[in-house]
Amino acid sequence: MRLNGTEDQLATHEYPATSGELIDAYGDxxxxxxxxxxxxxxxxxxxxxxxxxSADDxxxxxxxxxxxEAVGRRFYSDRDAPAVGEDGPEQVSF
Structure with a gap:
């Protein structure tokens, strides 16, 4: 996730600030x-x-x-065992 330079503007913004104020200033x-x-x-x-x-907040x-859209493939995990009724690779114990 990249804010394309907006993080610098958020860092210098005067706080406390409401979400409405931030939307007015940086909403686009x-x-x-x-x-x-x-x-x-x-x-x-x-x-x-x-x-x-604060800007960190x-x-x-x-x-x-x-x-x-911020994550890769939705609902994907290469760590979970297949669900009941699904065929999948055999689990390997290391």
Whole structure:
């Protein structure tokens, strides 16, 4: 996930700041995700009204609030055993 330079602007923003203030200031900035992009305004708008006390608070909220496009293949795990009724590779014990 990349904020394309917006992290510097968030770091110098005056806190505390509400999500509405941040959306007004940076809402159009794009967050680059693994499978696409999303605006800061879309992420913060989805999470409702919050007050942030630092840029780190905003960064952590953005990281937790992005959509599924931020991860690789959805529902994929090379660690889980096949579900009941599924055929899969035999488990190997090391």
């Amino acid at each position: 900035a794009r967050i680059e995700l693994q499978n696409g992009s999303e605006t800061i305004g879309a992420v913060l708008g989805r999470l409702g009204s919050e007050t942030f006390h 905003v960064w952590m909220t953005l990281r937790g609030g992005v959509g599924h």
